[in-house]
Amino acid sequence: MSVLVYIESEEGKIKKAGLEVASYAKAVAEKMSASVTAITFNAEETSELGKYGVEKVLKVSNDKLAKFNAEAYSDAIKQAAEKEGSSVVVVSQSANAKYLAPLLAVQMEAGYASNVVGVPESTEPFTVKRNAFSNKAFSFTKIATDKKIIGLAKNAFGLVESNASASEEAFSPNLDAHDFDVEVQSVDKATDKVTIADAEIVVSGGRGLKGPENWGMIEEMADILGAATACSKPVSDMGWRPHSEHVGQTGKPVASNLYIAVGISGAIQHLAGINAAKTKVVINNDPDAPFFKAADYGVVGDAFEVVPKLNEKLKEFKEKNA
Amino acid sequence: MKILVCISHVPDTTSKINFTDDNTKFDTNGVQFVINPNDEFGLTRAMWFKEKQGATVDVINVGGAETEPTLRKALAIGADSAIRVNTEAKDGFQVAKELANVVKDGGYDLVIAGRESIDYNGGMVPGMLAQMIKANFVNNCIGLEIEGDKATATREIDGGKETLSTALPLVIGGQKGLVEESDLKIPNMRGIMQARKKPLNVMEPANAASATEAVKFEKPAPKGEVKLIDPDNLDELINLLHNEAKVI
Numbered sequence A: 001m002s003v004l005v006y007i008e009s010e011e012g013k014i015k016k017a018g019l020e021v022a023s024y025a026k027a028v029a030e031k032m033s034a035s036v037t038a039i040t041f042n043a044e045e046t047s048e049l050g051k052y053g054v055e056k057v058l059k060v061s062n063d064k065l066a067k068f069n070a071e072a073y074s075d076a077i078k079q080a081a082e083k084e085g086s087s088v089v090v091v092s093q094s095a096n097a098k099y100l101a102p103l104l105a106v107q108m109e110a111g112y113a114s115n116v117v118g119v120p121e122s123t124e125p126f127t128v129k130r131n132a133f134s135n136k137a138f139s140f141t142k143i144a145t146d147k148k149i150i151g152l153a154k155n156a157f158g159l160v161e162s163n164a165s166a167s168e169e170a171f172s173p174n175l176d177a178h179d180f181d182v183e184v185q186s187v188d189k190a191t192d193k194v195t196i197a198d199a200e201i202v203v204s205g206g207r208g209l210k211g212p213e214n215w216g217m218i219e220e221m222a223d224i225l226g227a228a229t230a231c232s233k234p235v236s237d238m239g240w241r242p243h244s245e246h247v248g249q250t251g252k253p254v255a256s257n258l259y260i261a262v263g264i265s266g267a268i269q270h271l272a273g274i275n276a277a278k279t280k281v282v283i284n285n286d287p288d289a290p291f292f293k294a295a296d297y298g299v300v301g302d303a304f305e306v307v308p309k310l311n312e313k314l315k316e317f318k319e320k321n322a
Numbered sequence B: 001m002k003i004l005v006c007i008s009h010v011p012d013t014t015s016k017i018n019f020t021d022d023n024t025k026f027d028t029n030g031v032q033f034v035i036n037p038n039d040e041f042g043l044t045r046a047m048w049f050k051e052k053q054g055a056t057v058d059v060i061n062v063g064g065a066e067t068e069p070t071l072r073k074a075l076a077i078g079a080d081s082a083i084r085v086n087t088e089a090k091d092g093f094q095v096a097k098e099l100a101n102v103v104k105d106g107g108y109d110l111v112i113a114g115r116e117s118i119d120y121n122g123g124m125v126p127g128m129l130a131q132m133i134k135a136n137f138v139n140n141c142i143g144l145e146i147e148g149d150k151a152t153a154t155r156e157i158d159g160g161k162e163t164l165s166t167a168l169p170l171v172i173g174g175q176k177g178l179v180e181e182s183d184l185k186i187p188n189m190r191g192i193m194q195a196r197k198k199p200l201n202v203m204e205p206a207n208a209a210s211a212t213e214a215v216k217f218e219k220p221a222p223k224g225e226v227k228l229i230d231p232d233n234l235d236e237l238i239n240l241l242h243n244e245a246k247v248i
């Protein structure tokens, strides 16, 4: 018996989130006295997966799957699960994994728990802890079906090394024409920047920054920290920043390790999107800004004075700790 | 074109989240319920199709009688008729099966659901429904154009977007971007009056089984007080982030 994990890659390279789901799959497999099999699509180098507990890699190489395709990928994962006798499949919660998981659940007749934040509390019954109510509560969810799909929330488990080594096996799933009924025409990606979904650190600005011309210092901080930039909703509504940076209930969710909010009041709709961030720092000139109640660290002060000073200090810190 | 919009009835974002019965049930006391925000974008896009290209728009909810005001609101926004499948919504699997049961007889060309509901955040109903009825599916949909039976959809991906082409019948999991927020439709007096006369059909469920069950809830541990750092001592902030939080 094995736990099957879907490992995402980009341009042939395994994504860091892929190592996290592998680590997690290993922990689940240990609870079930099972091994871990991974499935990859057009990934080149997969040996590092062994370091994170994977014992066998099923490598799908198929030019028709060069671009992500939810239907075809889920079809392939289902066939891999059958071949390996896997009753548990682990996926990440990237936009792509969230796209294919429900399709896979129906194909496998498997219960699917999304946004899972830890290893199963028990395997009989199979119960996992997941985020619910926009991260305002946890739900302990029992998966009642024989087969199970777990969607692991980003940064919920981290990377855990173990000293397995992964064997490789070519895998050619049977795909049919219907798998290609949804066809990718074009992909539009901001490749040179860290994205909010992948970032370990997010630096975010709100209406307190007064105007788009003041974002230089936010971008500078993001540069120093290797962070993604984000903003509150009014900022993107006014066109100061692109919509893709809008964070919150109606925007993007953030699950980074560090979230730095500058000139953001901390309205509940904003907080709904960042509850999953681990450490929150707030810089705001109003000591009564609600964000201070949600933050771990706070600086009461004028952003235009604090941020440039902080940037200088961060630069020094980075140089010393490089 | 015949469009079905799936409407989830969810606690308003600002609601306090509490549980009763030894933390096994969501406490609805004092909670205001609204149309799930992701569904609102979809409903407005459906109205756009109706006005610009001609379509009938039905809305549907799987839930008890308490969800009817939410369906009436969707009617007031402009949907033609509403369906309520009379059963408690237990999990994504069960809801998708109940919806599939209605869709397979309804002759819908397009089913619009929200990317996820803001209560259980499952993000599974639209994809499951699509798979059950063997329709094409696009998730995280932020743009949709339809010409004849061809559809062009834009989908948000991590760090960008993607344009896809496909054909009807189609199910989408929609979100902000399908329409601009400033274009969201709000019911007006005339709409509210008309909604009272529009059909709201109650259907008996197919009694589909659920695959998962929320057995218990827990609230995050109360957060400690924020540590305030003097703006003249930012070294302290860096020290805390490095040594205490270990995030830089």
Ligand SMILES: Cc1cc2nc3c(=O)[nH]c(=O)nc-3n(C[C@H](O)[C@H](O)[C@H](O)COP(=O)(O)OP(=O)(O)OC[C@H]3O[C@@H](n4cnc5c(N)ncnc54)[C@H](O)[C@@H]3O)c2cc1C
Binding pocket: A205, A206, A207, A208, A209, A231, A232, A233, A234, A235, A246, A247, A248, A249, A250, A251, A262, A263, A264, A265, A266, A267, A268, A269, A270, A273, A283, A284, A285, A286, A289, A301, A302, A303, A304
């Ligand atoms: C249905 C709905 C959905 C919503 N969804 C979202 C969402 O997804 N994301 C979101 O962000 N919002 C959302 N909102 C809006 C939300 O309610 C707030 O209006 C918004 O988050 C406020 O943004 P802000 O904090 O940047 O601006 P403001 O509320 O204007 O706050 C600006 C802050 O900056 C501070 N400030 C001003 N000058 C300085 C300075 N020089 N130095 C330091 N600090 C300064 C002020 O003290 C204030 O706290 C939603 C609202 C609704 C009704």
